[in-house]
Amino acid sequence: MFQINDNYQKLPGSYLFSTIAKKVAAFSEANPDKSIIRLGIGDVTQPIAPAIIDAMHKAVDEMADVKTFRGYAPDLGYEFLRKAISDNDYKARGCDIEADEIFVSDGAKSDSGNIQEIFSQDNRIAVCDPVYPVYVDSNVMAGRTGTYDAATGMWSNVIYMPCTRENNFVPEFPKETPDMIYLCLPNNPTGTTITKARLQEWVDYANKVGAVIIYDGAYEAYISEDNVAHSIYECEGAKTCAIELKSFSKNAGFTGVRLGYTVVPKELKCGDVSLHGMWARRHGTKFNGAPYIIQRAGEAVYSDAGKAQLKEQIAYYMKNASTIKSGLQEAGFEVYGGVNAPYIWLKTPEQMTSWEFFDYLLEKANVVGTPGSGFGPSGEGYFRLTAFGSYENTVAALDRIKAL
Ligand code: MLT
Secondary structure (H helix, E strand, O other), X not given: OOOOOOHHHHOOOOOHHHHHHHHXXXXXXXXXXXXXXXXXXXXXXOXXXXXXXXHHHHHHHHHOOOOOOOOOOOXXXXXXXXXXXXXXXXXXXXXXXXXHHEEEEOOHHHHHHHHHHHOOOOOOEEEEEOOOHHHHHHHHHOOOOOXXXXXXXXXXXXXXXXXXXXXXXXXXXXXXXXXXXXXXXXXXXXXXXXXXXXXXXXXXXXXXXXXXXXXXXXXXXXXXXXXXXXXXXXXXXXXXXXXXXXXXXXXXOOOOOOOEEEEOOOOOEEOOEEHHHHHHHHHHHXXXXXXXXXXXXXXXXXXHHHHHHHHHHXXXXXXXXXXXXXXXXXXXXXXXXXXXXXXXXXXXXXHOOHHHHHHHHHHHHOEEOEEXXXXXXXXXXXXXXXXXXXXXXXXXXXXXXXXX
16 A cells, blocks of 8 residues: 655645635625735736847747757756856855756746755754745655644744844744855845844854755845845855855746746865755756747846846835835834845734735625735734735725725
8 A cells, every 4th residue: 555745644724825725716706896905925027128038038939939949958058148147146245156056947936945955854844933935845745854743833843043023034043053055145034134244153053063954035136225235155164064045036027937046066065975966956857848939938037138127127016115114104003124134024013913814805895915924833913925916906905995
């Protein structure tokens, strides 16, 4: 008789955003006359920039001609894209990351879920609390997290680093020593971030204790302050302790197109073993490369026209962020984030739990957000709104919230 991976049985409930989608669908079915504004999942709404669409059209035409048709993509990514990433995201910022240290994939969500595979099951992970649920859930599936305590919402073998208003949402070094540290900066869900000087301290800490940092930089394009690093490799020593995950979803609207990459520097080793070699082996075995058309679209992100158009798109979303932030402040809410990230993190009013506020907002204002407790126990009493809606919907949502 076959056996299943029992670790899946340990996962509580369904994936956060699936639970929300089901609740919203039920509300919508029961109230067909209500117009719902969705500021829940961080999904983009603006069309892909013209320079990128042009590149995709051109690549589609190439696929129609026997002389330019392409089959399987190289499993680690086309050279033209890996070079564009290395030149623009790294060398232009003074980070010495070579094209062959970049592994192109179908997105940062898959990479952030898959990367734990190359580490021992005995490793202890440390996560910020609240946290993007994929980091914890994928380690649960791998059997690394111990047992779940429903009363506290915590796993026995996970080291939690609470990020609350008391510490300005800046994670502190944990008391117990972790082997793997997940950092998402600028942060999802709190929309806050840390300075480059503080990030350097994390790099020094990881090198000192022999931990690896899994650094999720999906929201890097939204950084507006000068003292914030755009890549962990801006910090000295990061190449011996950090893996960086990047996405094209949030900076270029690729949520439905799917493209991302992971940087594994050659200097990152466990004893004599190169993690670069391990990830190449894993990628080569389990992945057949992101589609040519999509990689050409990714290349266009770095063209002059692409850069200019994406700057406007990011400014559009960040105008939404400041509209949400100032609107909520006017309405008397305690609000965080929204300066270097497209997320606004607010304290729920009148001691409501996160899910109580979710229901209240859905029923009374027909606005969808994300309950903070869905991201971890320290998210209880908080709520996340995304700036990825249209400007009109964002303004309308705020009007409704202010009228409550
Ligand atoms: C979120 O809403 O937290 C993100 O959109 C989820 C994701 O990027 O996978």
